Amino acid sequence: MLSVVPTPITVRVPAKVNLHLAVGDSRPDGYHELVTVFQALSMTDDVTVVSADEPGLEVHGEGAESVPTGPSNLAWKAVRILAEHAGRDPEEPGVRVTLHKGIPVAGGMAGGSADAAGALLALNTLWKLELPRDELADVAGRLGSDVPFALQGGTALGTGRGERLVPVLARHTYHWVIALDRDGLETPAVYTELDRLRAEPKANQVGDVEPVLEALASGDPRQLALLLGNDLQCAAVSLRPGLRRTLRAGVNAGALAGIVSGSGPTCAFLCTDADSAVKVAAELSGAGVCRTVRVAQGPAPGARVLSDERAD
Numbered sequence: 001m002l003s004v005v006p007t008p009i010t011v012r013v014p015a016k017v018n019l020h021l022a023v024g025d026s027r028p029d030g031y032h033e034l035v036t037v038f039q040a041l042s043m044t045d046d047v048t049v050v051s052a053d054e055p056g057l058e059v060h061g062e063g064a065e066s067v068p069t070g071p072s073n074l075a076w077k078a079v080r081i082l083a084e085h086a087g088r089d090p091e092e093p094g095v096r097v098t099l100h101k102g103i104p105v106a107g108g109m110a111g112g113s114a115d116a117a118g119a120l121l122a123l124n125t126l127w128k129l130e131l132p133r134d135e136l137a138d139v140a141g142r143l144g145s146d147v148p149f150a151l152q153g154g155t156a157l158g159t160g161r162g163e164r165l166v167p168v169l170a171r172h173t174y175h176w177v178i179a180l181d182r183d184g185l186e187t188p189a190v191y192t193e194l195d196r197l198r199a200e201p202k203a204n205q206v207g208d209v210e211p212v213l214e215a216l217a218s219g220d221p222r223q224l225a226l227l228l229g230n231d232l233q234c235a236a237v238s239l240r241p242g243l244r245r246t247l248r249a250g251v252n253a254g255a256l257a258g259i260v261s262g263s264g265p266t267c268a269f270l271c272t273d274a275d276s277a278v279k280v281a282a283e284l285s286g287a288g289v290c291r292t293v294r295v296a297q298g299p300a301p302g303a304r305v306l307s308d309e310r311a312d
């Protein structure tokens with residue numbers, strides 16, 4: 001008898017950094033109104049789905065042991081929500097999902113959101129649903145604030161809770177050094193800390209987004225470096241005071257500027273060019289202020305199916 005081996009589908013998804021993150025008041029639904037500029041980076045996860053009688057999820061790569069493999073995993077929630085959307089049984093989706101982590105776990109770089117975006121696109125292909133990107137983006141927005149951006153990639157202005165996106169012209173490849181901390185931070189805890197800090201007078205806020213968009217259009221990393229800003233940074237630093245030292249060390253090593261990425265604790269340093277990024281990364285590794293250091297470029301593409309490329 002002829003047995004057919006199921007063909008897996010692999011999707012590559014990017015990490016993000018927020019070049020600008022202005023956090024407004026908290027809303028009745030518990031979220032905060034945001035104005036943010038996302039940039040997708042060349043640090044990626046690979047999400048593989050394959051039809052299987054025994055459904056489930058497994059995780060490999062750095063930090064895999066701290067990623068849940070049960071129903072709380074956002075990629076698994078993506079499986080269920082897309083199954084439901086497609087009229088399939090979400091309890092019996094008939095797929096196995098494998099995550100290969102290259103994006104730091106709980107690092108403020110939207111790794112979990114990227115995995116959910118990857119699962120949506122991979123299943124859209126595996127199940128031949130042919131849902132258009134905007135319909136997938138709607139489903140993505142129901143899963144989490146950063147999931148639509150992981151689908152879209154590039155550089156984008158995000159509003160609402162971060163899920164409403166408009167692409168932004170970015171005329172340059174930006175070179176980043178990424179400093180990963182030893183332990184993660186939980187996003188809700190960082191927002192709560194920001195609310196606490198804001199109850200006291202003198203909590204400062206980032207400026208308008210327009211100059212950031214102009215700097216991106218000009219393509220000058222020096223101009224952009226002056227404008228990087230993140231309202232969550234003070235909250236992340238309050239919870240993890242050592243980040244102050246990391247941020248200083250990156251600038252001392254020659255970066256144009258450094259910010260906490262999203263809710264942290266990862267720090268992202270913008271550098272003049274590729275050579276400078278390599279030098280900053282080497283010096284920062286030696287400074288002993290973080291667990292590990294990587295070099296990345298942005299903007300990177302959003303979620304994409306790997307066809308001819310091998311997923312390894």
Ligand code: C5P
Pocket residue numbers: 030031032033034143144145146160161162187188189191
């Ligand atoms: O949307 P997502 O599930 O990624 O958000 C995680 C948590 O981050 C939320 O539960 C909320 O506590 C906080 N958050 C927020 N405002 C946003 C986005 C996230 O308060 N705009």
